[in-house]
Amino acid sequence: HDCSRTCGSILSPDLLSWSVCTDDVSGSSAEYPDRVSMMEGRLQSQEDEITLLKSSLADALRRLRLHDQLIPLLKQQIIAGGWPTIRPQLYSFNIIVSRKLSSSSALDSPRHPATRYCARPVERDCGHGMGWLACLSRSCLTLFFSLSHWLTGQSIKMFIRGRPITMYVPSNIQNYEDLRMEPPVEKLELDWVYGYRGRDCRANLYLLSSGEAVYFIACVVVLYHINNRTQRHYRKHTDCVRCLTIHPDKVRVASGQTAGVDKDGKPLQPYVHIWDSSTLITLQQIGLGTFERGVGSVAFSFADAGAFLCVIDDSNEHMLSVWDCAKGTKHTEVKSTNEAVFAVEFNPSDSTNIITCGKSHIYFWTLSAGSLTKKQGIFGKYKKPKFIQCFVFSLTGDVLTGDSEGNILTWGKSPGDVKTLGKGAKETFQIMRQTRAHDGSVFTLCMLQGGALLSGGGKDRKIIRWSADLAPERECEVKDVCVRAYVNGEEVLVGTTRNAILRGTFSDGFVAIVQGHVDEMWGLATHPSQDVFLTCGHDRQVCVWNTEEHKLDWCTTLEEYGLCADFCPNGAVVSVGLSTGRWLVLDLQTKEVISDYTDGNEQLSVMRYSPDGSFLAVGSHDNFIYVYNVTESGRRYSRYGKCNGHSSFITHLDWSKDGKYIMSNSGDYEILYWDVAGGCKLLRNRYESKDREWASYTCVLGFHVMGVWLEGSDGTDINALCRSHSERLVAVADDFCKVHLFQYPCPKPKAPNHSYEGHGSHVTNVRFTHCDSHLLSMGGKDTCILQWEVKRAGTGDGGDRLHSASFTSSPEP
Ligand SMILES: *[C@@H]1O[C@H](CO)[C@@H](O)[C@H](O)[C@H]1NC(C)=O
Ligand SMILES: *[C@@H]1O[C@H](CO)[C@@H](O)[C@H](O)[C@H]1NC(C)=O
Ligand SMILES: *[C@@H]1O[C@H](CO)[C@@H](O)[C@H](O)[C@H]1NC(C)=O
Numbered sequence: 063h064d065c066s067r068t069c070g071s072i073l074s075p076d077l078l079s080w081s082v083c084t085d086d087v088s089g090s091s092a093e094y095p096d097r098v099s100m101m102e103g104r105l106q107s108q109e110d111e112i113t114l115l116k117s118s119l120a121d122a123l124r125r126l127r128l129h130d131q132l133i134p135l136l137k138q139q140i141i142a143g144g145w146p147t148i149r150p151q152l153y154s155f156n157i158i159v160s161r162k163l164s165s166s167s168a169l170d171s172p173r174h175p176a177t178r179y180c181a182r183p184v185e186r187d188c189g190h191g192m193g194w195l196a197c198l199s200r201s202c203l204t205l206f207f208s209l210s211h212w213l214t215g216q217s218i219k220m221f222i223r224g225r226p227i228t229m230y231v232p233s234n235i236q237n238y239e240d241l242r243m244e245p246p247v248e249k250l251e252l253d254w255v256y257g258y259r260g261r262d263c264r265a266n267l268y269l270l271s272s273g274e275a276v277y278f279i280a281c282v283v284v285l286y287h288i289n290n291r292t293q294r295h296y297r298k299h300t301d302c303v304r305c306l307t308i309h310p311d312k313v314r315v316a317s318g319q320t321a322g323v324d325k326d327g328k329p330l331q332p333y334v335h336i337w338d339s340s341t342l343i344t345l346q347q348i349g350l351g352t353f354e355r356g357v358g359s360v361a362f363s364f365a366d367a368g369a370f371l372c373v374i375d376d377s378n379e380h381m382l383s384v385w386d387c388a389k390g391t392k393h394t395e396v397k398s399t400n401e402a403v404f405a406v407e408f409n410p411s412d413s414t415n416i417i418t419c420g421k422s423h424i425y426f427w428t429l430s431a432g433s434l435t436k437k438q439g440i441f442g443k444y445k446k447p448k449f450i451q452c453f454v455f456s457l458t459g460d461v462l463t464g465d466s467e468g469n470i471l472t473w474g475k476s477p478g479d480v481k482t483l484g485k486g487a488k489e490t491f492q493i494m495r496q497t498r499a500h501d502g503s504v505f506t507l508c509m510l511q512g513g514a515l516l517s518g519g520g521k522d523r524k525i526i527r528w529s530a531d532l533a534p535e536r537e538c539e540v541k542d543v544c545v546r547a548y549v550n551g552e553e554v555l556v557g558t559t560r561n562a563i564l565r566g567t568f569s570d571g572f573v574a575i576v577q578g579h580v581d582e583m584w585g586l587a588t589h590p591s592q593d594v595f596l597t598c599g600h601d602r603q604v605c606v607w608n609t610e611e612h613k614l615d616w617c618t619t620l621e622e623y624g625l626c627a628d629f630c631p632n633g634a635v636v637s638v639g640l641s642t643g644r645w646l647v648l649d650l651q652t653k654e655v656i657s658d659y660t661d662g663n664e665q666l667s668v669m670r671y672s673p674d675g676s677f678l679a680v681g682s683h684d685n686f687i688y689v690y691n692v693t694e695s696g697r698r699y700s701r702y703g704k705c706n707g708h709s710s711f712i713t714h715l716d717w718s719k720d721g722k723y724i725m726s727n728s729g730d731y732e733i734l735y736w737d738v739a740g741g742c743k744l745l746r747n748r749y750e751s752k753d754r755e756w757a758s759y760t761c762v763l764g765f766h767v768m769g770v771w772l773e774g775s776d777g778t779d780i781n782a783l784c785r786s787h788s789e790r791l792v793a794v795a796d797d798f799c800k801v802h803l804f805q806y807p808c809p810k811p812k813a814p815n816h817s818y819e820g821h822g823s824h825v826t827n828v829r830f831t832h833c834d835s836h837l838l839s840m841g842g843k844d845t846c847i848l849q850w851e852v853k854r855a856g857t858g859d860g861g862d863r864l865h866s867a868s869f870t871s872s873p874e875p
Contacts, residue, residue: 078759118500148584153494170351175610180205195464217749218809221733222777226564227731230752231809238809241771246805246812250837250850252295252820254612255284257846258576260546260557263304264452264505265359265405267557268545270339271312274848275548275555277563278303279578280800280822280846283317285339288565288575291612298344299336300824302844304376306739307360308339309368309387312560313728315339316348317373318357321601325798334373345391349373359406362387363413372416374403381419384429398435399423402449410455419450424463424473426491439473452506457513457530460494464517465503470497470532477522484708500524505559508547515548516704518556525556529685536568560676561845579603579612582842586827587627587636590608594650595838596636598624604638609836609849616653618648626668630696645680645694656697659707661688667712672721675756677702677738679724681712687726689742703742707734714761714782718754725756727763731777756857759785759792769813770804782827783841786834793837801839801850820848 141463216231258277274285283296321332332353337347354377363370371385379397401421403553409415416427424439461473472495478487500519508516511673512531526537556564566572583599590866593610603618626639639645647657668681680688687705710729722739735751737743782795794802801818821841837850
């Protein structure tokens with residue numbers, strides 16, 4: 063029971079001692095009325111425990127095999143001089159002690175407390191990190207010497223999915239127990255947001271009176287000053303923003319979000335924020351507890367200067383609700399339809415009149431006496447389109463809709479058909495005119511001054527200007543399908559389904575002012591000496607960006623999609639690993655593919671050049687790391703060797719500073735070390751690598767980053783991490799939309815950290831820029847790249863002081 067005193071008493075010749083015994087279970091039948099079923103229960107629980115003990119034993123045996131070459135050495139040592147090399151604290155760490163279990167078990171009686179035994183990870187360890195704790199009967203003690211630890215000194219175990227991962231404590235840390243972690247002095251500040259959500263959202267691009275375009279991606283609403291090329295960000299949303307509208311004053315903004323889930327999968331409540339775009343202050347939070355799943359559309363009323371806000375949520379019934387903007391109270395609410403709803407607007411001249419459209423419908427709502435009544439638009443002799451995508455009010459009060467048939471329909475009110483329907487017949491909304499506009503869907507309509515109209519098409523990728531009487535006047539082809547147009551004088555802003563925002567005029571054409579990926583992204587690499595980074599993703603695009611100018615430098619589309627990338631240390635070329643085992647080397651100047659290789663036929667997960675650029679390591683899902691000689695400044699590659707030993711796919715790898723060794727992680731949470739210079743050999747004794755210095759640190763499993771893992775983590779909770787070049791910080795990309803900043807090294811669990819929100823999906827990668835001035839993070843499916851400025855609080859001295867303080871060790875007793 064007392065770890066410090068029971069150790070060292072057993073050392074059998076094979077160095078592994080294992081003994082299990084239980085209490086005498088005999089007792090009077092009076093004490094145990096249902097002895098058989100109890101024994102059955104007991105047997106079952108013993109079987110469970112034995113399974114656990116077996117797995118511990120298997121783990122020990124695995125290590126035994128790994129270290130069998132060391133056993134003779136230890137024997138010699140013991141024969142020669144007893145225990146000279148083994149420090150007392152090591153004994154205790156490696157012992158499984160018996161401990162009484164809770165006495166709630168039916169088997170426990172006053173006479174036989176805790177007759178069950180079990181093995182499980184310990185919460186309270188015996189001095190050094192974690193181990194396995196076997197709970198045995200009171201009268202029995204099992205000592206279990208884990209050989210690797212014995213032979214190798216201090217180690218720490220962490221558990222992922224019940225799997226123990228052993229990490230060796232570097233020798234510059236004398237006293238792991240006394241290490242104290244501080245939060246990093248540095249903080250992150252959101253500097254720039256790359257991307258625009260146009261792929262699956264509409265009506266989400268407006269121009270404010272300040273000259274800023276307002277749009278959103280992930281959880282961030284971006285205010286982008288087009289001429290000044292500056293950004294501000296509204297960041298009060300806790301999950302992806304889905305819709306946006308601006309107030310008639312062109313200052314206030316309403317934005318609605320999806321519900322999302324918290325870390326434990328519990329659904330959160332969606333809401334709409336009304337906020338002031340000049341101060342970024344939230345004025346109202348609307349609908350918390352009312353909306354379900356998310357908010358699909360929002361609209362301000364115009365006739366009364368924006369007194370009301372209309373909201374449609376994402377519940378099955380698509381609840382339509384009207385809110386008092388000043389008070390934030392609900393005016394009225396009604397089920398709209400079970401079909402998808404795409405847009406809602408108030409009639410600009412009459413706030414009691416609201417229109418919604420969506421899958422095969424357009425509804426005309428009337429608000430009277432606090433309740434909403436609906437009238438369906440009647441298609442009559444016209445073909446009912448599958449989707450009505452958008453609508454606008456013309457200056458004459460008609461409603462114009464754009465639909466999936468490529469038509470613009472003009473709707474008007476007809477008096478009740480008294481002839482056929484009798485005296486009580488009510489007025490109806492009917493199609494007055496159908497105008498052929500585009501091939502494929504009409505995705506957006508936008509009113510211009512003087513009654514002219516702008517339409518954006520699907521398949522034909524055209525923007526057309528129409529006169530007030532719907533005669534085509536001008537047209538212009540843009541690269542993408544546009545989903546939103548906004549006109550400011552002559553100038554048109556267009557949001558596209560390829561997540562780009564274009565700006566231009568009919569006479570001069572259009573240029574992209576915002577660009578982004580359109581599918582899940584994983585590959586991220588920063589340039590070794592310039593303010594440049596590269597991204598790649600499932601959209602098959604490889605994009606090179608400039609962090610200083612905040613823009614896309616260039617982009618190329620590959621045949622397969624890229625998952626990982628690394629710049630050659632000379633900065634002239636970059637290699638990109640693809641989904642098929644193929645990898646390409648691109649010249650950054652000419653943008654051309656200069657080398658094209660294939661290793662295996664599974665996806666590649668990591669590319670990493672050695673620090674001097676003489677080797678390239680390619681980590682694959684086929685469990686191998688392929689190593690190449692690199693010559694001619696990164697232009698020639700020849701296979702040097704293959705690291706063969708992982709039993710699962712490679713997830714991360716790093717080179718040692720001397721460029722001779724590799725540390726790698728795999729899908730089954732293994733940490734392995736490789737002697738590359740010596741022929742890509744697996745280093746069987748992992749302890750020997752404990753003091754090795756790493757040129758980069760991106761492995762998510764390792765002593766130096768152990769503290770970034772939360773207790774009870776699933777092994778996939780952290781997708782990527784990255785040490786800063788200063789070796790003071792480690793940034794972490796987690797599976798819960800967050801970016802964390804820790805002090806490096808971070809070897810203690812529950813390490814303090816700063817955490818940052820903004821992404822709307824699992825964060826797939828993080829990288830510091832070459833001089834650590836910025837951190838880049840990318841959220842896989844949210845197609846958003848966030849650029850964070852690394853802010854040092856106060857002077858750098860404070861940081862140094864804390865940094866070294868964390869690693870001060872007390873003298874060994
Ligand atoms: C844009 O730049 C002008 C001139 O430098 C400045 O007066 C204005 O405040 C800037 N606007 C924003 C929103 O940054
Ligand atoms: C690859 O690099 C190793 C180690 O530097 C060297 O011994 C070997 O000759 C190189 N092979 C080729 C083909 O360049
Ligand atoms: C980060 O810090 C917070 C607050 O200090 C803490 O709750 C959390 O467990 C830490 N670790 C991670 C990975 O979030």
